Amino acid sequence: MIRLADVSFAYPGGAFRLAIPRLEIEDGARVAVKGPSGTGKTTLLNLIAGLATPDAGRITMGDTEISALPDAARRAFRAAEIGFVFQDFALMDYLSARENILYPFRIAAGLALTPDVRARADALATACGLGDKLTRHPAALSRGEQQRVALARALVTEPRLILADEATGNLDPVNKTAILDLMFARAEAAGATLLAVTHDHELLPRFDRVIDFAALQETAA
Amino acid sequence: MNALFLAAAYLRHHWVRSAILVFVTALLLAVPLAAQTLLRGAESRLTARAEATPLLIGARGSALDLVMTGLYFSEDRVIPITQADADAVWDSGLALPIPLHTGFSTNGARIVGTSLDYLEFRGLTLAQGRPFAVLGEAIAGATLADRLGLSPGGTLVSSPENLFDLDGTYPLQMDVTGVLSPTGTPDDEALFTDVKTAWVIAGIGHGHDDVVGADGQTPASITQFTRITPANIDSFHFHGDPGAYPLTAVIAVPHDQRAATILRGRYLEADAATQAVVPEDVVQSLVAQVFRIKSLLDAVMVLTGAAALAALGLALFLAWRLRAPEMLTALRLGARRGMIARLVLAETALVLVAALVLAAPIAVILQSQGESIVTWLLATAPS
Numbered sequence: 001m002i003r004l005a006d007v008s009f010a011y012p013g014g015a016f017r018l019a020i021p022r023l024e025i026e027d028g029a030r031v032a033v034k035g036p037s038g039t040g041k042t043t044l045l046n047l048i049a050g051l052a053t054p055d056a057g058r059i060t061m062g063d064t065e066i067s068a069l070p071d072a073a074r075r076a077f078r079a080a081e082i083g084f085v086f087q088d089f090a091l092m093d094y095l096s097a098r099e100n101i102l103y104p105f106r107i108a109a110g111l112a113l114t115p116d117v118r119a120r121a122d123a124l125a126t127a128c129g130l131g132d133k134l135t136r137h138p139a140a141l142s143r144g145e146q147q148r149v150a151l152a153r154a155l156v157t158e159p160r161l162i163l164a165d166e167a168t169g170n171l172d173p174v175n176k177t178a179i180l181d182l183m184f185a186r187a188e189a190a191g192a193t194l195l196a197v198t199h200d201h202e203l204l205p206r207f208d209r210v211i212d213f214a215a216l217q218e219t220a221a
Numbered sequence: 222m223n224a225l226f227l228a229a230a231y232l233r234h235h236w237v238r239s240a241i242l243v244f245v246t247a248l249l250l251a252v253p254l255a256a257q258t259l260l261r262g263a264e265s266r267l268t269a270r271a272e273a274t275p276l277l278i279g280a281r282g283s284a285l286d287l288v289m290t291g292l293y294f295s296e297d298r299v300i301p302i303t304q305a306d307a308d309a310v311w312d313s314g315l316a317l318p319i320p321l322h323t324g325f326s327t328n329g330a331r332i333v334g335t336s337l338d339y340l341e342f343r344g345l346t347l348a349q350g351r352p353f354a355v356l357g358e359a360i361a362g363a364t365l366a367d368r369l370g371l372s373p374g375g376t377l378v379s380s381p382e383n384l385f386d387l388d389g390t391y392p393l394q395m396d397v398t399g400v401l402s403p404t405g406t407p408d409d410e411a412l413f414t415d416v417k418t419a420w421v422i423a424g425i426g427h428g429h430d431d432v433v434g435a436d437g438q439t440p441a442s443i444t445q446f447t448r449i450t451p452a453n454i455d456s457f458h459f460h461g462d463p464g465a466y467p468l469t470a471v472i473a474v475p476h477d478q479r480a481a482t483i484l485r486g487r488y489l490e491a492d493a494a495t496q497a498v499v500p501e502d503v504v505q506s507l508v509a510q511v512f513r514i515k516s517l518l519d520a521v522m523v524l525t526g527a528a529a530l531a532a533l534g535l536a537l538f539l540a541w542r543l544r545a546p547e548m549l550t551a552l553r554l555g556a557r558r559g560m561i562a563r564l565v566l567a568e569t570a571l572v573l574v575a576a577l578v579l580a581a582p583i584a585v586i587l588q589s590q591g592e593s594i595v596t597w598l599l600a601t602a603p604s
Contacts, residue, residue, distance in 0.1 A: 072558065076555065079555025086553075108554060108555035137234070
């Protein structure tokens with residue numbers, strides 16, 4: 001269970017202020033966050049991921065209070081427990097698809113690149129339809145394929161939580177559906193919670209729950 | 222290891238950018254090294270030849286010109302002295318005189334008219350053939366022979382000194398009888414012959430048909446020989462006072478230190494037409510001047526190097542700024558503290574290692590071929 005209680009956050013020197021009195025997300029749920037631009041949806045993901053620290057309140061995931069962890073522990077927690085999928089894919093242009101999937105193991109503390117991990121990465125890639133494209137660099141992949149690589153990268157650490165920030169925003173309708181299907185299937189297979197920010201209203205019915213971020217903020221006000 | 226792997230992958234993928242970076246860094250490393258090595262080589266080469274030449278006697282004037290002409294066969298024209306000056310050294314009983322006449326050239330190389338004592342004095346040995354023995358014979362330095370494909374039995378013609386002087390001297394065709402072993406000195410680029418052969422080129426000596434024909438009459442025309450052969454060598458003769466025949470300089474090899482001091486004393490009079498110089502002193506003075514300029518060049522090189530390094534640093538900094546999104550992704554994915562710094566260090570280290578690998582052959586070439594390069598530079602330096 002992810003819990004946010006009396007969380008408030010403001011960027012230094014900025015007028016924007018995020019206030020969430022209470023938010024709970026059940027384990028294994030597929031939750032969409034909708035709302036107008038600039039209301040703090042990405043900031044919410046950053047707070048849960050420990051990339052930003054709230055000014056007040058508590059953020060917990062299971063028994064771990066993320067907002068109270070020291071910097072190094074937060075990074076290790078993020079690497080081990082959270083998988084990120086970005087709108088712009090954020091792949092390394094100089095690495096092959098396989099090495100992009102393994103990238104977290106190259107940079108993160110506490111993750112060891114073992115033969116088992118490599119085998120898992122290859123299996124994930126195959127499940128994502130990339131089995132014959134593992135040696136290709138991002139420039140040689142289509143946009144849909146690039147997002148599949150990004151999804152495999154988010155899943156390879158076997159996270160408990162997948163955060164998707166407009167993960168289908170740059171894709172055509174066919175790829176959009178395919179990626180979402182894949183994301184749901186892999187999250188379910190891994191037993192992971194999926195929290196996705198999206199502007200796409202067509203996709204909302206597919207989620208277990210939709211959080212209207214504007215309404216959440218109004219409640220706080 | 223992960224940082225190294227990622228750095229290597231990045232550099233390999235952006236190989237053009239990396240190659241330029243490595244090349245520029247290698248240049249930054251190699252150019253100062255090359256300049257230092259060549260300057261050191263030039264200094265030791267100049268000094269070594271000068272140190273091996275105890276005294277040089279020549280016309281009063283620029284000691285530097287005299288040394289550059291007498292030791293390094295530069296194209297400087299110095300006022301000639303005479304054979305009488307060489308005889309005076311011999312007559313003094315203080316030193317062995319070795320005459321030098323460097324006034325003529327052939328195929329871009331100096332013709333050095335001297336005696337066989339010069340070969341012994343410089344420790345020159347023959348790689349092929351035999352020394353010059355009679356008028357018109359010559360031996361070639363190793364580089365000259367290599368450049369012109371000369372071997373014993375070949376010939377060389379002296380370069381005409383004055384194309385439009387109908388009354389001037391004719392070029393002389395010389396027979397090459399030997400080729401010297403390489404020494405890495407200006408001797409490699411010279412053609413050595415007897416000083417009398419140089420005088421023949423100068424027109425002081427010549428050979429021609431008999432001025433009285435078989436019929437007892439003087440022929441209408443007399444052929445002057447431009448090649449000395451066994452058939453015509455007896456016709457060669459010299460005109461004028463042998464003591465007045467010109468020399469560029471005389472190397473004096475004193476029998477001992479005392480003799481050297483006495484001999485030098487004889488040339489100290491201010492109104493004397495000749496001077497005796499110690500080449501080592503002259504070259505040391507030149508080297509001191511050169512190194513004073515070199516200090517300035519060093520300072521300029523340091524400044525230029527610092528500016529180049531700053532530009533390189535700026536290029537690297539901007540490259541990393543462009544990669545900010547990549548760093549942000551790494552942080553979002555849980556990159557540990559210092560990973561970014563390790564990536565920067567790994568890339569810098571790889572570029573430096575590659576630059577060193579590229580610069581190393583230059584250093585090796587300079588170490589092994591430095592002497593040849595210095596010799597070539599000294600030989601081709603404009604006078």
